[in-house]
Structures are given as C-alpha cells and as structure tokens.
Amino acid sequence: MKIPKPRKRGETYNITVSYESKRYYCTRDTAKECEQWAALKLLELHTQTRIENGEIKPKFSFRDLNNKYYESVGQWKESKSSRAWIKGQYRNFESKFGALAQKSIYDITPKDLTNWRNKRLQEVGENTVLKEISHYSAMFTYAQKELFILNENAWMLITKPKKPKARSRRIHASEIELILKALNYEIGQVPVLSQHYVAWGFLFAIETAMRRGEILLMEMKDIFDGYVHLPKTKNGDPRIVPLSDEAKELLKLIKHKGRRVIPQSENAFRLMWERSKITIGLNNLHFHDTRHEAITRMVRVRKLPVEVLAKITGHKKIDILVNTYYNPSADDLVAAFNG
The missing domain is CATH 3.30.160 (Double Stranded RNA Binding Domain)
Incomplete structure (x- = not known):
C-alpha cells in the first residue's frame, strides 16, 4: 500500500x-x-x-471472551447466588485455565477442553466440573449466537463427566445431639451467641426443609401465623413454607429486634458449621442433608401428597424431589405399605 x-x-x-x-x-x-x-x-x-469478508478471524482470546461475557451477561443475572458464583468463576479464570486463557477462541479444540476436564476432575468433584462446563459452554454459545464470531461451540463436542449418584444421607438423632453439643446449644434455649444461631438454623432446617441460604435471608416480616413467606428462592419464585409446631416454637426463641431472623453473614455461618462438624468427626455431614431429612419426615409423619410437598419444598421437577430428596429407610417403606 x-x-x-x-x-x-x-x-x-x-x-x-x-x-x-x-x-x-x-x-x-x-x-x-x-x-x-x-x-x-x-x-x-x-x-x-x-x-x-471471512478471510481471517479477529483476535479474540478465551480471556477476552471471559471478560466480555461477565460484563455483558454474568454480572446482570437476576439471582444473587448466580451472580456471586459467576463472579467467582470470573475472578478465578486465569488460575483455572492457565495458558489456555490466552489462546484464541478460534484455535481452542475439543482436545484442549478434554485435557482441561481431566485435569479439573483431579482437583474437584464431578458436580463442580459439570457446573463449570455448563458455564463456559454458555460463554461460547454467547460468542456464537450473540456476538456472531464463532461458528460452533467446542464445549458441545466433549464428553461430560457422569453425574455422581445423588446423596441419600439421613441425619440420626444421635448426630443432632452431637451437633448441638459442639455448638454449645440446648433445645429450647434462646440463641445469643453466633454458634447458637447456627444450631438454631440447623434445627429449623430439619423442620421446614428450607435451604441454608433461604433461612439466612429470612426476615421478621416474612413470618406469618402458621407459615413463612419466601419472596425469592433459588429457582427465582416465591414460596410458602408451612410451620410445624416445633418450627413455631423455634421462632418464639428469637428475641432480638433485628431485620433478619439470623443476624449472621452466610460466610460466618458456613465456617462455624464446618468447624463444628469436623471437631466431632462428622465430616461427611452437609448442611443440605437437613433438606433430605426434613422431606423424608414430611412424607413419613404428615403423609403429604407429592404435589403438595413440591409446593412446600420449591421443586419444579417431581422426579428430583422423589428420587433425590425422599430417602426412606426399609422400615419407612414397610410402614407406608401397611399403613
């Protein structure tokens, strides 16, 4: 020229x-x-x-796509929990992908992503890898269908890890006693210290099948005569949670005048829970197991039909509710059959 x-x-x-x-x-x-x-x-x-004219491809690295997707899509997700998770993926992108982060999205192959998947499976569980693959695949779909700079999504061309068998962990009465003792709490006690509120939340979860995040976001104004109204839940919809007599008694123990029922951050609550269960050797107990326990009790004790139970727990897919969260013992099944 x-x-x-x-x-x-x-x-x-x-x-x-x-x-x-x-x-x-x-x-x-x-x-x-x-x-x-x-x-x-x-x-x-x-x-x-x-x-x-399509003769050459523009310079656009995987890092560039990560930045663009977060700025245009990720940080505007409606769900607060989704935004927080995506922000974590955005911040940790470089450490997860290393040199692959600098590679052009046009040059990334299914083999590159398969190698990344295999390495990642050595670091975290299958569920985490599945969730991450879904997130990064959404990025490539965004580049393909919104930015019009990709012809195909390489993530769709790799084999995903098999989803692990769903947990069916129940919580034994003796384990409840151990947890309460580790948190220095007795049933009927007015919670005052931070560990008391963790114990209170644990008991309330077993009675209501509410998720940890839902309990921590629960405000005084959400509590009504006989039920709790959750204005926003994990799936984005509001939900009504009926209260058992035991749950009502637990709510009567809350004496402070703050806005939220549990005056504690999610991170502080989680760390105290993790430390307490480890000190008593219950490493395999997850707080989310309270949801399994509560749902199974609701079926066994209250004989709730599945469509009513789904409304209480917030499950949109009945098969997940029945096959994942309802975990009856052999005695429960025999009693239901003869009952």
Missing part, C-alpha cells in the same frame, strides 16, 4: 489516506508521525475488510 506524502500546515503536518472511497485525516507534529499513522490506519482498514 502506497503511503501519501504529509503536507505541512503552519507548525504541524497533516495527511489524508483513501480506502474504498472513504477518506481519513490525521494531524501530527512531524511528517514521520503522519506516515506512521497512515501505515497503521491502512493496515487496520485492510484487516477489518478481510475479517468482514
């Missing part, structure tokens, strides 16, 4: 370049600066034309 000569105008120089019937102007202090600008401008215009 021929570079035109700069023209001196007073103390400065200007230059004009023409490309596809359009003119572009520049003013600089020296003729050399004008020539450098003209060379770069013509190269930029020529490259852009080749990109638009």
